[in-house]
Amino acid sequence: MSEHPAEPDPFDPFDDIVETETDRDPDLAVIEAGSRTLRARTGAAGADTIPARPADPEVDRELREVETELADRWGETKLDPSIARIAALVDVLGEPQRAYPSIHITGTNGKTSTARMIEALLSAFDLRTGRYTSPHVQSITERISLDGAPIDPERFIAAYRDIKPYVEMVDASHDYRLSFFEVLTGMAYAAFADAPVDVAVVEVGMGGTWDATNVIDASVAVITPIDLDHTDRLGTTPAEIATEKSGVIKEGATVILAQQPVDAAQVMLKKAVETDATVAREGMEFGIVSREVAVGGQLLTLRGLGGEYGNVFLPLYGAHQAHNAAVALAAVEAFFGVGAQHARTLDVDTVRTAFASVSSPGRLEIVRRSPTVLLDAAHNPAGARATADAVSEAFDFSRLIGVVGASDDKDVRGLLEAFEPIFAEIVVTRNSTPRAMDPDALAAVAVEVFGEDRVVVEPRLDEALEAAITLAEEEAEYAGAGVLVTGSVITVGEARLLLGKG
Incomplete structure (x- = not known):
């Protein structure tokens, strides 16, 4: 078996750097000391929505060991045009990603906020959810959520240890070891099957076709707005980037398409025709009827696939979050089959309750x-x-x-x-x-x-x-x-x- 190379290699034509958390300094002592000093000087405080380090020193030590082992692998900085290794891993794990239906989300901006909104809506309708997003803001455990909350450290450690022998088996049979992101993806899919969840909400790491998450066969594919980012890996035009991201569209799926540049939309629509997928477009089949600024967020009227939802309070700021909300609502309607054959809406009060509960740490x-x-x-x-x-x-x-x-x-x-x-x-x-x-x-x-x-x-x-x-x-x-x-x-x-x- 070959160890992952320290330098860029010809095996990975997309070898480069992306916005990632895997390069954090594992020793946070300096930052924590700075936190105490800054808080003392400024009086900063407040409730937290992201888990801190485990209070139990032994659990904290074990979590750091797992983080160190994961960080020793290829980081998310590499996009390899192959899903062979992750496919091999889920195969030996017994295809856990097929134990539940899923909603797959790609795009350039808004993926995590949209995933959180979808999760909140599904949970409000009494479904047990699993959510996989990246990167994390503070704790690696944020990436894998169950029932709307980050997986607890003990469960995260157990998930890693459960699949570690299978990871090593796949490592031994391939020229390059599984990457950081591939192992985390395997952990998430296995944890969701073990829970078990009723539905998984999965955000791509980067791109779509060759992303490690793309071993799922999602019935709903969500495409948030596409713009120029990671151009050295995904393409230099919206159309080129859309070509890579359209890989999440599977045969017979429903595609929820946010407002897009014209050339990106054309790529997505062509892919939908090729896969016999149904497309719902923001501004056509669904969208925002009205929005106004409110204390602590905004008040929306949304047009879904089955009808209007008025007086929806969203405790997030900005028109972009309102668009994310419209996309999330349409995705959940599509998941439940709303608008497929006859017009009907989801329970409006439940939708309102779900959106009012949404948070998105690190987003305004x-x-x-x-x-x-x-x-x-x-x-x-x-x-x-x-x-x-x-x-x-x-x-x-x-x-x-x-x-x-x-x-x-x-x-x-x-x-x-x-x-x-x-x-x-x-x-x-x-x-x-x-x-x-x-x-x-x-x-x-x-x-x-x-x-x-x-x-x-x-x-x-x-x-x-x-x-x-x-x-x-x-x-x-x-x-x-x-x-x-x-x-x-x-x-x-x-x-x-x-x-x-x-």
Whole structure:
């Protein structure tokens, strides 16, 4: 058996870096110490929606061991155009992914929020759910959820140990070991079968056709908006990216298609014809009838596949989240067969209850007041534009300070240009991973976009947060000032910890 190579190799033509959590520093002592200091200085606190490290030292030790073993494999940084290894793994596991129906989600932005909405709706209708999403904000256990909550550490450890002998068997029979993401996918599918769940909500890691999740045969395929991201691996145009992502559309499935660029939509519709799939398009078969800003979120009227759903409160900000809600509703209607033969709606009160319960950590999440500190995981220009629009619509900041730490392989200029209209000043920094963009290099781009007088450099994230909060507080006339931390899922996760949220 060949060990996975340390350097880029010809076996993997997509060998490169993506937004991932597998490169986190396993020793969080420095961040945790910074968290205590920052919280003492700023008074940050609040309830948490993401599990912290296990309180039991032995469980914590075992979880760290599992994380270390997983991180020693190929990271999510590699997209190999083959599902041979994951297919071999689920085969020896007894095809656990076929023990339950599934809804498969791909796209560029909005996948995780949409998955959470779908999960909430299914749960409200008394179905036991499993949800698999990536990357995680703080804890690796977030990636595998049962009944709407991250799998507990003990169960995560047990899931890994249960499949480890089979993973080693597959490793021994292939030239390259199973990747980090492939092993996690096997764990999720096995955990869902073991639970057992009534339905699995599965988000692709990257792309679609060659993604490790694509060994499922989902009856509903969801395509969130496609834009340019991971262009060195998925393609340089929306049409090329759509070609890879259309691989989740299976024979006879129902495709829930969010609003797309014309060339991307054409690719998806062609794939649907080839697979005899039924397509429901946002703006045609379903969509948003109306939306208005409300305290703590927005009030929606949605048109589903079977009819209208009015007075739906969604406790998330921005038009993009309203579109995600419309897509999620249509996906659940399709799962239940609504609109297939005759018009009928799901129970409206149940739909309202489900949407009112939705949360999406790290997506315009308020983690502190006075001044308000928001966290948002936007890491590409399309996501940044949606976030900037949402902030302008939902918040009346007199002055907004940005804290940005981005990954080195992203379209950083496009990201900064999207935020320039709403940031009075920007504090550039970095997260703890080796793939974070150097703060001086990030500052050089920021100066070109914002001008030198609006850019502050703080290499340490804790000091960047403190500097931004100080800037927001420094003058009485800026009583309505705020801070937005963004640029990377990893930056947001570490800021969350620093501010006492986990």
